[in-house]
Amino acid sequence: MSAHQDTSASARIINAYSPDDRDWAEQFHAALILANASEEQCARELSTQLETIQASGQGAEELLGSGWLFGKQRVREIKSPEQLALDELPVDSFRTLVQGFGLLMGAMALGFGLWIAIRDGWMHQSWLYWQLACFIAGGSIALIGTGFVYLRMASRFSHAWRLLLIGLPVTAFVVAPILMVAGEDEVIPMWNFVAPLLGLVLAVGVFFLPETGNASAAKGGNAAEYRDPLQWFAQARRILRGRYGFSRREADSALADAKGDWQAAEAAGQSMGITSELGTPNEFSIQLAPTNTAAMRRRRIMVNGAFIVLFGFYLVGRVELLLTDGFSWWDTGLGILCLLLIVYYATRLLPSKLDAQVQEKQLVLQQSADAVASMQDNI
Structure with missing residues (x-):
């Protein structure tokens, strides 16, 4: 249809x-x-x-x-268990993440490029090599870091480490020669109109990226794929650790009872298969997720802390510019905005606010767990 x-x-x-x-x-x-x-x-x-x-x-x-x-x-x-799993992820696929970053970086290049071209002239040469290096390094590191987190949340641990171990050296290999060869104030022999044009090409071009496979962000929902108990428990462990933030010990402890019950049923000849007994790894993990409030609290602390570090880093840069170049309304305004955002995210780490965030998340996870349990009861 x-x-x-x-x-x-x-x-x-x-x-x-x-x-x-x-x-x-x-x-x-x-x-x-x-x-x-x-x-x-x-x-x-x-x-x-x-x-x-x-x-x-x-x-x-x-x-x-x-x-x-x-x-x-x-x-x-x-919703199906696969849809509920996708709800826990920021985007539905790594390709979508790359498209989002490409659009953002392209829009930045387009916006700043137009500003510089209008200010200095379309045929003038204003861009410096160190600016190019910073643009490449910043965008690449942000994409690699976000991609690493996303792939772990999608329970694709090997892909996450591959991205990190390959992406960072490649970025350094590209950026280092630019910084070493070019002087601090050396201008790129490129007309100003080229920068916004390249930004537009990047922003539009990412939407024509080819599909690289059908790996699902909600992997673990296919019963036929995990009939082998070893694969089943391994995937359930990856989902608990990646998507729901369980520590290695917490995941092993959570799976221990299920593993013991299944092994006992298997030994007694009463098991009808692990997916029949426990559901798919995805379904099992969804039902187990609300039980670990410690994992929810850790993840909230990490998310809020990451924003504090990000805006703190940017605030330091604004302050340095004010100290070296003198007062600027633009830098001052951005600095105040960063400071306000730091205060906001810091208040979210207060015990009362943190408890409220954990309770809200637990309620959402419990609703998903109840929905999956209801689906299994109706089978």
Whole structure:
């Protein structure tokens, strides 16, 4: 079924609601769509709620509350385990991450390039070699670091280390000669109009990157792929450590009971297969994730701490410029903004704020765990 047909099906179901409930249905549908529910799931859920409302004889809002809030709550109950796994990741694939970085770096080159070209002249040569080196190094290190974190969260540990161990030396190999050969104020023999042009090419070109495979960010959801118990437990361990932040000891401890129960059933000849007993590694990990609040707390500390370090590093740079070049409204404004952001993220590390973040995350994970358990009960 095409996306157009699915959308038409949802629209037809919304039109089947009473005029008083149609706004509610549209809000409910919007909440499902924004939470990345598929069109088929949206149509099925709209139909289910329509039947419930008609059978009750009440209005939609009177029966179910706000369509928007009900949709946000309901969507986790209808998503597949693979969709729930993707919700824990910042993007759905490494290719999407690269596209995002390419778009950002291209937009920066385009914006700064236009500014320099307008300021100094399109045919003038203003760009310095050290600026090129910093642009390459900064963008590459940011992509490698973010990619490393993403691949670990996607339970692709070997890919993460490969990216780190290959990417950093390659970046150094490219940047070092530029810094060594070029003088501090040596100008690149390039007209100013070339920089925004290259930025535009980069920003657009990343969307034409070829697909590099079908590796799923929610790997671990295929039952046939993990019939071997050793592979099953290894993948479950990777998911717990990567996606949910379990330490090595916590993951081993969490899997110990399941491994013991399965081995006992296997020895007694009562096991029907590990996926039949425990589900897929993905399903098992989703149900186990809410039990480890320590992992959630560590991850919150790391995320907030990373932002503090990032903005602190940038603040130091602004202060150095003010001390060497004198007062500048631009540098002062950016410095104050960085300081405010540092204070904001520092307050998020206060025990009360940290507890609230952990409780909020645990609630979300528990909803996913309950949804998976309900799906397994209905099989």
